Amino acid sequence: AQKVTQAQTEISVVEKEDVTLDCVYETRDTTYYLFWYKQPPSGELVFLIRRNSFDEQNEISGRYSWNFQKSTSSFNFTITASQVVDSAVYFCALSSNDYKLSFGAGTTVTVRA
């Protein structure tokens, strides 16, 4: 069985602060894929990143960065210098060699001006 845990339900920060969202996963598969999605108030999930289990390189995309550590089964997401537009619900998800995405419960990020 696969499981994704996002222990933080809500995070509130002031603009320009950094925010780190935790994601811990469980799977018995050796090949799997990890995802982060953003859900702004409009409701539509927006794909942010996909990482496969063989690639532990960290990734940076603008103000976003991801830290993948197989040893701790974690795939954490950091927003640097947060902005009001970053306010959203963020989901971590896991998929093995099939179609199914297992989602975490989501973390609501509120960035205050």
Place this chain on the structure above:
Amino acid sequence: DVKVTQSSRYLVKRTGEKVFLECVQDMDHENMFWYRQDPGLGLRLIYFSYDVKMKEKGDIPEGYSVSREKKERFSLILESASTNQTSMYLCASSLPMGSGHVNNEQFFGPGTRLTVL
């Protein structure tokens, strides 16, 4: 740009009514999915379809059925709506699994917030 559209953003129905939620994608994707989203539970897969007229149960199929008569359209049906089906329903589509270990991202629609009274 991939576009996934859902027939309604908000829907209010009464207990016992038959409800149809429609989803259309314009990128010729083989796979289509229906999820429901509830606070504290994330997204849970109801059904998915990997081809026309093909369907597979997801994690929570009870109380739902689906129809896929055309590649671009995937319908979710609540045969007899109940109050515990009040939720946000999200449709998604993706390309099929490729060779080796290719796993393609899912593109989501804006969601339908269904209230069953």
